[in-house]
Amino acid sequence: MTAQPNLQAIRSAGEAHEAVVTSVDLRREIEAVEIEQVLAQLDRELIGLLPVKTRIREIASLLLVERIRRKMALATTFPTLHMSFTGNPGTGKTTVALRMASILHRLGFVRRGHLINVTRDDLVGQYIGHTAPKTKEILKKAMGGVLFIDEAYYLYRPENERDYGQEAIEILLQVMESQREDLVVILAGYGDRMEKFFQSNPGFRSRIAHHIDFPDYGETELLAIAELMLVEQNYRFSPEAREAFVRYIALRKAQPLFSNARSIRNALDRIRLRQASRLVADIDRVLTSEDLTLIEAGDVLASRVFSGGSDAPIKQT
Amino acid sequence: MRITQGCFSFLPDLTDDQIKSQVQYCLDKGWAVSIEFTDDPHPRNTYWEMWGLPMFDLRDAAGIMKELADCRRVYGDRYIRICGFDSSHGWESVRISFIVNRPAHEAGFRLDRQESVGRNIRYATRSYANDRPEGERYQSR
Numbered sequence: 001m002t003a004q005p006n007l008q009a010i011r012s013a014g015e016a017h018e019a020v021v022t023s024v025d026l027r028r029e030i031e032a033v034e035i036e037q038v039l040a041q042l043d044r045e046l047i048g049l050l051p052v053k054t055r056i057r058e059i060a061s062l063l064l065v066e067r068i069r070r071k072m073a074l075a076t077t078f079p080t081l082h083m084s085f086t087g088n089p090g091t092g093k094t095t096v097a098l099r100m101a102s103i104l105h106r107l108g109f110v111r112r113g114h115l116i117n118v119t120r121d122d123l124v125g126q127y128i129g130h131t132a133p134k135t136k137e138i139l140k141k142a143m144g145g146v147l148f149i150d151e152a153y154y155l156y157r158p159e160n161e162r163d164y165g166q167e168a169i170e171i172l173l174q175v176m177e178s179q180r181e182d183l184v185v186i187l188a189g190y191g192d193r194m195e196k197f198f199q200s201n202p203g204f205r206s207r208i209a210h211h212i213d214f215p216d217y218g219e220t221e222l223l224a225i226a227e228l229m230l231v232e233q234n235y236r237f238s239p240e241a242r243e244a245f246v247r248y249i250a251l252r253k254a255q256p257l258f259s260n261a262r263s264i265r266n267a268l269d270r271i272r273l274r275q276a277s278r279l280v281a282d283i284d285r286v287l288t289s290e291d292l293t294l295i296e297a298g299d300v301l302a303s304r305v306f307s308g309g310s311d312a313p314i315k316q317t
Numbered sequence: 318m319r320i321t322q323g324c325f326s327f328l329p330d331l332t333d334d335q336i337k338s339q340v341q342y343c344l345d346k347g348w349a350v351s352i353e354f355t356d357d358p359h360p361r362n363t364y365w366e367m368w369g370l371p372m373f374d375l376r377d378a379a380g381i382m383k384e385l386a387d388c389r390r391v392y393g394d395r396y397i398r399i400c401g402f403d404s405s406h407g408w409e410s411v412r413i414s415f416i417v418n419r420p421a422h423e424a425g426f427r428l429d430r431q432e433s434v435g436r437n438i439r440y441a442t443r444s445y446a447n448d449r450p451e452g453e454r455y456q457s458r
Contacts, residue, residue, distance in 0.1 A: 112376045133369075140384070144377025182379040 024068045033067075033106045035060055042099050046092055047228065048221035055212050056100070063107045080209040081109060081184045082176055084152075084198075086191040087214025090260030093188045094148065096214075100186065101146040110184055112144035120154040123168040131164040135171045143182045152187035153197035173203045217260050222249050226264050230295070235272065240297035251305045267303070274299040318425030320358050323398060324415040333382065336399070336417050340378040343401035348412055349373045350381050351402065352388050356395045356420075356454040359444055368392075371402055385417060394420050394455045420455035 030036060039060060042053060062079075069075040081104065085093040098115050105113025122138055125131035139147065149155070155172075157163040176185050187194070187204070191213065198205040217225065223246060230236055237245060248267065252258060275295050279287065304310065321327055331339070343350050351371035355362065368388040372381060381399070388397055397418035400411045424445035431439040446454040 111379075114376050137372075140372060140380030141374050141376070143375070143379040143383075179379065179383070182377070 021071045024071065026068075029068060030064065033064070033108075035064065035103065035106055038099060038103050038106060042096075045228075046095065047224045048217050049092060049096075049214065052092075052096060052212055052214055055210070056096070056103070059210055060103055060107070063104070063109060067107055067109075078181045079109075080180060080207065082180075082208045083184070083186045083210040083212060084194060084208050085186060085188040085212050085214060086194045087188075088190060088216055088260060090262035090264075091214035091216065092261060093214055094150070096212075097146065097148045097186050097188070101184075104146065104184060110145055114142075114145035115148055116142040116145060117148045117150060119150050120165065123149070123155065123172075124164050126164075128164075131167040132171060135168045139171070139175050139183070142185075143179075145183060147183055147185045149185065149187050151189045153189050153193045156197055156200055158200060169201060169204075173207065176207050219246070219249050219253065222253075222260070222264055225261050226268060229265060229268055233272075235268075235275075235293050235295055237295050237300075238297060241295045241300050244297045244300040248300055248303060248305055255305070255310055257310075270303065271295055271299050274302050318423055320396070320416070320419070320423060322358065322360065322414075322416060324413055326416055330419065331415070331417065336385070337378045337382055339413075339415065340381050340399060340401075343399075343413060344375055344378060344381075346401070346403070346412075347405070348401035348403045350375065351400050352381070352384055352397065353400060354388060354392045354395050354397045354418075356451060357444065357447060358396050359426075359442065359447075365396075365398065368397075371400075389418055393418065394457075396420065421457065422455070424455075 039057060042056065046053070063081075066075055066079050083100070085097065087093055094117065097117075101110065101113050101115040104110045116138065118138055123131070123135045125134045155165040155169055157165055172185065175183070187208070189197070223242075226245060226249075227237070227242075249264075252263060252267065272295075278296070278299060279291060319326075325331060325339075340350055349371040352368040353365035354368055355365040369384065372384070375381065385397070385399070395418070396416060398414050398416045400414040403410065403412040427443045427445055429441040429443055431441070433439055444454075
């Protein structure tokens, strides 16, 4: 639509160079990078997380505009893309980071679009002189993609002044500043501890452009997540089991060590275990696919949570 | 005398962008890229010093270019080459190697002839630079 007058404008101006564009068809631009598919997939596969999705859409729009500005030679510096994801365990930080990598890749802000997932152990060495090569090796692996540092606050241990974490932090900060076009760093962790981490390392806060907070899931969202997980594995709840699971979520959520979607996945794993042993207990029956997919109320109700026990990760039910 | 070893050595020296795209080619093939340097470029000296370990599991050439810049900073007066090692079954060897850094002045080689029994002649190639101790061979005088 706008492309044709644009072409005429160039012709009439007698410009030979095509490198600098003067106007851009936004729709075509969006279709060219196929960004909508990634965002739609995000909407479809991730339940809840509305503020996160909104922020990601905002960032995607910002980057799209930035991309067009670069085409028009209006942007002079490379934007800072480092992010921090804060939220409780199991709220989808890693999953979103993976999507972020592919969004950045489609928009051309990282060259390869892979995600390297590391924790303190991968960056910090065990003796003097071990940390720098280790951190640098990880950074080299992450070049052209996204480096995701889970539980980033463990890098900084104020109680031990000889801790090697500080060395890793310094190398990280240096690369985050000087090689912004080569890699994007995403720090993740619990909200309050990340806040403390940023306070003691102001260098990080100033180098991070986007802070995204991941809220806890509501009970209905957790149920929707459970059903999505079951559908993916070709299982389904019977109506009574579904009702029992609603009660399970309410009870489990009040217990300590509840980690949102991850707890739900663990609960489902245990439920599948109980379903399997229920099926195997009766040797003489003929199993149909219906039997194999259906989860009965008994499978859910056998959980320790209902008898006042804990369903924390360490204990088996 | 300009030394011609490995790929591209009859071409003008590669620019950093050209090196980067060659390295990216290696990485896209799944080869492990390593950086090596020496000040004894005798054709039979196949074992150059390693600048760190071969870099496995890299996706992008930027990391290697960073290492190359570091290596040049320290050994800019020596020969530096980049090797691509293919670990896949049946190959398990270096698939490509090319020189990415040369000393400002390349001294070249001298051919020694030694007359031995009968009318036999033994030949030896000797680098002029090797008259000086290791580490000082290509420093500007």
